[in-house]
Amino acid sequence: MAEFFTVTQSLTNSMFRKVFSKVIGISRRSPTSVIGFVIIFIFGFLALLAPLLMPYDPVSSDPNKILNGPSLEHWFGTDGNGMDVFSRVIYGSRYGFGIAIPTVIVSLFLGVPLGLYAGYKGGNIDEAIMRVVDAFRVFPSIILALAVVAATGPSLLNVVLVIGVLDAPIFVRVVRAEVLALRSSSFIESGIIVGNPTWRILFVHLLPNAIQGATAQTAVRAAWAVRISATLAFLGIGIQPPTPEWGAMIRQGAEFMINGQWWVGIFPGVALIFMVLGFNMFGDGLQDLLDPKRRSGAK
Secondary structure, three states: OHHHHHHHHHHHHHHHHHHHHHHHHHHHHOHHHHHHHHHHHHHHHHHHOHHHHOOOOOOOOOHHHOOOOOOOOOOOOEOOOOOEHHHHHHHHHHHHHHHHHHHHHHHHHHHHHHHHHHHHHOHHHHHHHHHHHHHHHHOOHHHHHHHHHHHHOOOHHHHHHHHHHHHHHHHHHHHHHHHHHHOOOHHHHHHHHOOOOHHHHHHHHHHHHHOHHHHHHHHHHHHHHHHHHHHHHHOOOOOOOOOOOHHHHHHHHHHHHOOOOOHHHHHHHHHHHHHHHHHHHHHHHHHHHHOHHHHHHHO
16 A cells, blocks of 8 residues: 555656646746736636625625725725725626636637638638638727627627627638648548548548647637727626626726726726736737747747
8 A cells, every 4th residue: 555655646746747847848938928827817816716805795885985095995995886996806807707718719619610611621612701701800890899789788698799709700710721731631631532521520630730720819819808898898888887897997987087086997907908918928928839830930
């Protein structure tokens, strides 16, 4: 039994050493990704433990404490409804991740299969798919998002679906470009010769080799989703008050900024900037690590 525990401990220590060495290697090759990951991790920590970290209910108002400045009782002050800004900023991180992650999943779910199919089939099918993709990219995304959300209603689900659909063309283009470079490879031709169906060639042979570019884009697109959703809320089209969403909080804070109540909009604005910055830095680092062209360029 003692020998078993010794072997187990040795294997565990070896595994941790390998993981640690890989982390050190990644941090040396792409310190940007590590900084971005740390920022995202902090916000993830706040989102998961929000109920424990918030001193007040984020949607509970106190008419006697409207627009109180930062103090020991209310670290970030209170807003125009007497709600604690610190609690609302912390809870807002949940909406940040609640928009970013589902939006990227929707975009991947739509964009990756279309990119695989368009790149593999080519010809008229590829042309038709790419023309639709181009049509989406011609118009500014924020204008399309404003129009669709205004028509469908400002719910969290609608915001996620709209942003996810509008961002899918990015993944279509990235995956299609990878497939175009791979479809004449010997392993694809071998798969066709032995009679593999199209779905197997796409998802078993092509997908694992074409997904790196899309993976490298996920964090950057998550940052875009957070920014667009906050913009929609700021314009009064997205998630509505009193929901503790940063864009809606900045919109309310802008009304009081000219009167000197800066804390209502500044603190959620800073949180939004750091979350977008974290996703962008992590995404840029991922691209450095996963994109062969960028790796070779860095060398």
